[in-house]
Amino acid sequence: MEWRVIELESHDAYLNMGIDEALLEGIRDGTSPPTIRFYTWKPSAVSIGRFQSMNDEVNTERCKSLEIDCVRRITGGGAVYHDQKGEITYSVIAPEKMFPEGIRESYREICGWVINGLATIGIDAEFAPINDILVKGKKISGNAQTRRNGVLLQHGTILYDLDIRTMFGVLNISREKISDKMIKSVEERVTRVLNYSNVTQEGLYSALLSGFVRGKDYKIGRLTETEEKRANELSESVYKSKEWNFSR
Template sequence: MHGEYKVPGGKLVVVDLETAGGVITEFALAGDFFLEPDDALLDINRAVVGLPETADVPTIASAIRHALPEGAQLLGFTPESVGTAVRRALVTASTWSDFDWQIVRDPAVSPLMNLALDEVLTQRVGDGLRAPTLRIWEWDRSAVVIGSFQSLRNEVDPEGAAKHGFDVVRRISGGGAMMMGAGQIITYSLYAPASLVAGLTFADSYAFLDDWVLQALRSVGIEASYQPLNDITSPHGKIGGAAQKRLANGGILHHATLSYDIDGQVMTEVLRIGREKLSDKGTTSAAKRVDPIRSQTGMSRDDIIEAFMGEFRRFTGAETGHVTEQELAAAEELVRTKFSTEQWLRRVP
């Protein structure tokens, strides 16, 4: 069995193993990490042999830690990352390169259509009717998109939204509200099969699926990192956040919104950002919570998106694709029957 795990912001961990009688009988660790002393690699290999094939990541990591010599240095990986690679091998997880990816950046549609397309394309990937896809959102009007479980009245100031021309809509994933002002943010969605994140905890899957965008941000001069559970940050502050929805058919929706040039004052008038949330983020002003990409790069939004797509192509070998007429029709029907309805919008009043 073979398993791979790219440590977010770190190195690639590769394991090969065999099992018999319910235990791991042979094990070999490899990767582009750094490890001192050299023979600590053999200590790690010996620590994993004999573990039950049902061992979870903490159990595997604990066995490795106990086996390491005093003063051993692991750079670019951890005992937990080895455990994750083992779990991915045991459940036969896929890697990014196992799929023929597409990148979609089609003309702008309404915010409601973007939400409906997320559900339609995730369903189709899960059903095996579409290749795994990265889609860059473009929209034809401003909107506030609230999370699936957020209270409408607690999150949005209707007078502020109306004053600044923001529609209010609800998505299928959890997480917090995002403001989709014209030219102010960059939003993308990944539609992937569940096998890509097999063996990962739900929390770890966030950083795993967004590691490519951290590399893209670094390529344009932003020292980006991931802050659990779902924030993308830099030394100057928060850049954006991610959310997920997993469908019963095995399709995974993972999407993220990054701030390009947000007007912090408008945000405070449209969103009801409570003191507890600000305190949790360690800030005293909503306007300071989001650090725009523009202020750190000086690049246009289009140039940033091109850099993102270029990094994703390099990372996955993705080809250019488009949403099909059939998929658009299905999304339009979902807008009519679900996303545009008061029942959906106000399902958490």
């Protein structure tokens, strides 16, 4: 099956999540092709997992003053600070049947595409179940997957640069999580592409693209008008709403 690849683009948090869900619906209805998209978050944003509490995880006052958007994802997993210039996010949305049946195995497959991309710029990364990618034992990429109506959606981020001060300021890091891993700080367990390569953000995108499309039939494309309209609707009605973002 031919993939559509939507090249690196920037949207706000609400539209980014709206596009992912619009594509889930489009593939469910047979009107959208399997799609790989790459994007950044403009303005910078925090996304939280489906089951997290916004107020527990995020310093929303600080976000407001820094003009950082806060959004709840459709997928589980943890809170992520998406710095506009500090990372690249991807989404893979495709019929479930194109992937291994097991969720854990399909994480491994798609994370393998990220790992292949990083390898092209000389970064030796490895998959760390359940949903992380590590370089020298430090997390460089977090990933989250959902499946509904026969469609798989996996999105994930690859850290390029890391504004640790801002990240610390906007996320409430849980003591339990840190103590379990016997580490003192987030700084010690997270890394970034710039620590291992002097590639530009655009260069990282090219590397990831090559890793994702390897061995696939694909063409570069864009959203259809229908997809764009539905994504905007979801952005406004769901992802910008307090009911959704503060539901836990």
